Amino acid sequence: MASDLPDDDPRPVEPEAPLPSDCCNSGCPICVYDLYAEQMQHYREQLAKWKQRHPEAS
Known part of the structure; x- marks a missing residue:
């Protein structure tokens, strides 16, 4: 599809x-999920x- x-x-x-394996579940002050949430924002x-x-873009 041309643009x-x-x-x-x-x-x-x-x-x-x-990935679930990216988090060590040890309560890091800055978790990979925190970083991801910031990146998503x-x-x-x-x-x-x-x-x-x-x-014009959908």
């Missing part, structure tokens, strides 16, 4: 979720901004 979107403003890429913000710039 007319400019190459210099690509759609943000969703971060990869950590940033991704959602960037995606919303990108969609404003590209209303």
